[in-house]
Amino acid sequence: WSRTKSSLNPEITNENPGESWIVVRPLRLSDFDKGFLQILSQLTAVGNISKSDFEQQFWNMRKAGGYYITVIEDTRSKQIIGSSTLITEFKFIHECAVRSRLEDVVVNNTYRGKQLGKLIVLTVTLLAEKLGSYKMSLDCKDNLIPFYKTLGYKLEPGNSNSMMLRF
Ligand code: 16G
Secondary structure: OHHHHHHOOOOOOOOOOOOOOEEEEEOOHHHHHHOHHHHHOOOOOOOOOOHHHHHHHHHHHHHHOOEEEEEEEEOOOOEEEEEEEEEEEEOOHHHHOEEEEEEEEEEOOOOOOOOHHHHHHHHHHHHHHHOOEEEEEOOOOHHHHHHHHHOOOOOOOOOOOOOOOOO
16 A cells, blocks of 8 residues: 555555564454453543443444454464554535544553554554545544654644543
8 A cells, every 4th residue: 555655664554564463453252352452542442341341332333334443463472462443534514524533552661662553543544544534533632742753643733632521
């Protein structure tokens, strides 16, 4: 894919992620037993989630449609080492467009230097583009702005304030 070629050095793609033990694929139910929730807990609070809670939410997402959770598995240890979620929304504006959001990007902090963050973000970004999205947005902490900038994301001055109401 062309988008990654300019931004990844050495050049890696989702089909050729640099190491033979790295696999990028959609989330599966069996990932509950492969440390999926433990990875998410490196991003924020996850709380107590039973296997049946996990399965229920997995099927809720499947039923709702528009959720694309992509994970990275280390096939040597059979553990999930990264995850990111693409959420699509249907719109009337822009001629019934699809709008995408990038959420819950996390990579196991013991796998630094393998460009897994770039790999996972570029994979879902490419997916958003293939799905015909007219834009993809994300919220992130200040210290991650440079990282997302290297992947083509831009602040839109006057138009990119993130506001929040927490319940
Ligand atoms: C970051 C994440 C967001 C996640 C949130 C959790 C990205 C690009 N952004 O903003 O998706 O839901 O952190 O933090 O991954 P919270 O628990 O404070 O809502």
